Amino acid sequence: MxxxxxxxxxxxxxxxxxxxxxxxxxTVDEGEFVSVxxxxxxxxxxxxxxxxxxxxxxxxxxxxxxxDISSLNDRERSKVRNEKIGFIFQSFNLIPExxxxxxxxxxxxxxxxxxxxxxxRIEKCLDMVGLTSRMKHYPGQLSGGQQQRVAIARALxxxxxxxxxxxxxxxxxxxxxxxxxxxxxxxxxxxxxxxxVTHELTLANRAKRxxxxxxxxxxxxxxxxxxxxxxxx
Amino acid sequence: xxxxxxxxxLLSIRANPALSALxxxxxxxxxxxxxxxxxxxxxxxxxxxxxxNDVLFHVQVDNWSPDEPYEDPNEPPxxxxxxxxxxxxxxxxxxxxxxxxxxxxxxxxxxxxxxxFQETVRATTADFFAMFDVPFAxxxxxxxxxxxxxxxxVVLSSSINEELFGGxxxxxxxxxxxxxxxxxxxxxxxxxxxxxxxxxxxxxxxEPERIYLxxxxxxxxxxxxGGNTSCWKPxxxxxxxxxxxxxxxxxxxxxxxxxxxERQDYAEFLDAxxxxxxxxxxxxxxxxxxxxxxxxxxxxxxxxxxxxNMLLSLAVLFLIxxxxxxxxxxxxxVMRRTNDISLRRALGxxxxxLFSQYIIEAGLIGLAGGLLGIGLTxxxxxxxxxxxxxxxxxxxxxxxxxxxxxxxxALAIVSALGAALYPTWRACSISPAATLRIQ
Ligand SMILES: Nc1ncnc2c1ncn2[C@@H]1O[C@H](COP(=O)(O)OP(=O)(O)OP(=O)(O)O)[C@@H](O)[C@H]1O
Ligand SMILES: [Mg+2]
Numbered sequence: 120m121x122x123x124x125x126x127x128x129x130x131x132x133x134x135x136x137x138x139x140x141x142x143x144x145x146t147v148d149e150g151e152f153v154s155v156x157x158x159x160x161x162x163x164x165x166x167x168x169x170x171x172x173x174x175x176x177x178x179x180x181x182x183x184x185x186x187d188i189s190s191l192n193d194r195e196r197s198k199v200r201n202e203k204i205g206f207i208f209q210s211f212n213l214i215p216e217x218x219x220x221x222x223x224x225x226x227x228x229x230x231x232x233x234x235x236x237x238x239x240r241i242e243k244c245l246d247m248v249g250l251t252s253r254m255k256h257y258p259g260q261l262s263g264g265q266q267q268r269v270a271i272a273r274a275l276x277x278x279x280x281x282x283x284x285x286x287x288x289x290x291x292x293x294x295x296x297x298x299x300x301x302x303x304x305x306x307x308x309x310x311x312x313x314x315x316v317t318h319e320l321t322l323a324n325r326a327k328r329x330x331x332x333x334x335x336x337x338x339x340x341x342x343x344x345x346x347x348x349x350x351x352x
Numbered sequence: 353x354x355x356x357x358x359x360x361x362l363l364s365i366r367a368n369p370a371l372s373a374l375x376x377x378x379x380x381x382x383x384x385x386x387x388x389x390x391x392x393x394x395x396x397x398x399x400x401x402x403x404x405n406d407v408l409f410h411v412q413v414d415n416w417s418p419d420e421p422y423e424d425p426n427e428p429p430x431x432x433x434x435x436x437x438x439x440x441x442x443x444x445x446x447x448x449x450x451x452x453x454x455x456x457x458x459x460x461x462x463x464x465x466x467x468x469f470q471e472t473v474r475a476t477t478a479d480f481f482a483m484f485d486v487p488f489a490x491x492x493x494x495x496x497x498x499x500x501x502x503x504x505x506v507v508l509s510s511s512i513n514e515e516l517f518g519g520x521x522x523x524x525x526x527x528x529x530x531x532x533x534x535x536x537x538x539x540x541x542x543x544x545x546x547x548x549x550x551x552x553x554x555x556x557x558x559e560p561e562r563i564y565l566x567x568x569x570x571x572x573x574x575x576x577x578g579g580n581t582s583c584w585k586p587x588x589x590x591x592x593x594x595x596x597x598x599x600x601x602x603x604x605x606x607x608x609x610x611x612x613x614e615r616q617d618y619a620e621f622l623d624a625x626x627x628x629x630x631x632x633x634x635x636x637x638x639x640x641x642x643x644x645x646x647x648x649x650x651x652x653x654x655x656x657x658x659x660x661n662m663l664l665s666l667a668v669l670f671l672i673x674x675x676x677x678x679x680x681x682x683x684x685x686v687m688r689r690t691n692d693i694s695l696r697r698a699l700g701x702x703x704x705x706l707f708s709q710y711i712i713e714a715g716l717i718g719l720a721g722g723l724l725g726i727g728l729t730x731x732x733x734x735x736x737x738x739x740x741x742x743x744x745x746x747x748x749x750x751x752x753x754x755x756x757x758x759x760x761x762a763l764a765i766v767s768a769l770g771a772a773l774y775p776t777w778r779a780c781s782i783s784p785a786a787t788l789r790i791q
Contacts, residue, residue, distance in 0.1 A: 173698055173785035194702045200784075201700020212695050216367045228356055229700040273699070 126179035139165040141335040154323040157332035205274030207284040213258040244272035264295040361713035379721025382674030384728025400545035414640035417584040431601040446607035452476030454579040457529040474561040475570030491523035491538035512562040682775035697784035718768025722761035
């Protein structure tokens with residue numbers, strides 16, 4: 120369970136203060152598939168980064184699985200990130216010097232699994248995303264869709280309880296976006312909680328729950344409503 | 353994880369070949385410069401007889417002028433008069449004792465077309481070879497009896513045996529010097545103690561003498577001193593006999609004392625000897641006898657050249673400049689890899705995991721720099737040898753032993769790790785979110 124209460128995030132640069140999140144409160148239950156929509160700059164990525172403990176929050180409380188995150192040190196945070204959370208980034212973020220196998224291997228290495236266990240998991244996840252035949256390819260030798268699927272395999276390899284995806288289909292064409300969504304739905308059916316930021320209404324609608332972020336604040340409800348409201352505003 | 357980090361390090365080095373090569377080169381050049389000088393200094397400050405350091409003693413007695421010390425503040429003379437060397441040797445109060453001096457002879461090789469040549473020789477009492485562990489290839493030294501009977505015998509170094517007798521076992525062969533005939537009794541195996549600890553008064557880094565002959569024979573043959581001779585008052589008329597009776601110092605005296613009791617006895621004997629000589633009107637200064645181990649003696653004589661110490665500081669500075677360069681290059685590398693770093697952080701690498709990864713990579717670069725540095729050190733030593741080709745002794749200083757190779761690699765790795773600390777710390781403090789917000 121993921122629970123944020125009155126979370127605020129303020130970025131300070133020399134000139135300006137940006138309130139990326141303001142009194143942001145949200146609870147996501149085990150097994151949910153949540154889509155996050157909202158205008159550009161509204162704070163969606165910021166929310167995801169804080170949820171994934173990639174950034175510190177300025178104020179408020181954030182509990183993951185009943186544990187207050189602010190009390191954890193770097194080692195413990197890294198461990199939680201490594202074991203409980205899978206990330207899928209918009210710009211796939213594969214390591215160019217490593218082949219597909221080794222890219223998927225990265226989080227498993229920090230997990231401390233032995234070689235057999237890692238191999239088993241990597242093969243299983245690559246099979247799931249249909250890339251078994253590309254194991255020895257380097258990211259530069261793959262299409263955008265294939266790269267994103269490698270990134271998904273990497274996120275899944277550790278069998279995380281939470282999957283955080285920031286516009287996972289942003290760089291893909293409609294067909295490929297659909298197939299990635301199919302994959303996410305399948306993963307969610309397996310019990311993994313998914314939070315996915317997206318710009319696309321049709322994709323957002325495939326989630327079981329929709330939330331809308333605006334000016335750093337959150338509200339529940341079908342995205343059409345908000346899109347309409349935003350258009351009228 | 354170590355092997356994983358090792359692999360990542362190698363991958364990263366391969367992925368940035370130019371940057372990595374620059375870093376390796378910077379470290380190697382710094383190490384090369386440093387180690388070239390360290391090597392020379394190491395050889396200069398070596399103690400080639402360290403295995404007998406606690407039983408060998410250089411003997412000094414103070415026969416110098418009543419008006420001034422031999423050297424400030426109150427150093428006794430570094431060599432000995434014939435009178436004292438002879439008396440102390442003949443007293444035979446130590447387990448072994450050696451009085452010796454450097455001289456010169458004209459060697460007249462057999463064969464009609466062979467031309468005579470000048471050669472430095474060492475006139476020494478019999479214990480020299482046993483006391484200094486001088487290795488023999490053939491035969492042996494002479495004994496006390498030969499010393500006393502002034503037998504015309506010589507021991508040859510391996511190099512002059514090579515020149516005169518083609519390197520064969522020449523024991524029993526005859527050798528002519530200054531129109532006198534000597535019999536070869538021993539041939540040394542190659543022996544080049546650096547520094548030449550038993551006589552550092554002349555150039556301590558030159559080759560040992562190549563011919564050894566009995567002390568008593570040299571004295572009765574009126575051999576002159578081939579090394580430094582100092583006198584505090586004129587030796588007077590009367591030629592060689594007067595020189596022998598003078599207060600001029602030109603001999604080296606060493607004793608071997610096996611334990612504290614022997615040392616104690618010998619020190620007392622020396623005091624008694626000097627006191628007795630005072631009654632005869634010699635030794636106008638206060639009692640100032642010295643027994644120095646080879647290490648103390650080399651230290652006392654300042655065998656390590658001051659220029660070398662200065663060069664060493666310059667070389668260390670140079671290494672530091674090279675390391676500053678490496679720090680800059682490593683920082684550039686970290687900046688280029690911000691993406692990789694924040695991604696790994698996001699995927700669960702803790703700061704300490706990243707630290708290990710980068711430090712191991714730096715260690716690899718240090719290792720490569722060290723190995724290349726050894727090559728450059730070797731080139732540096734060759735360079736010195738070429739520049740100073742006209743000085744024979746220089747090549748004695750240009751050796752590289754395993755300990756130096758180890759030091760070079762260790763220094764390179766420590767340097768690389770030191771240089772990597774700040775860049776690695778910067779790498780570890782890159783936020784996991786740093787580059788993931790790419791829209
Ligand atoms: N590191 C930062 N420093 C300063 N301001 C920042 C920083 N990161 C984000 N912001 C600001 O915070 C606000 C929220 O940014 P965020 O990336 O969360 O938006 P978003 O909803 O993901 O937008 P998009 O849909 O375009 O991805 C923006 O106004 C942005 O300019
Ligand atoms: Mg965003």
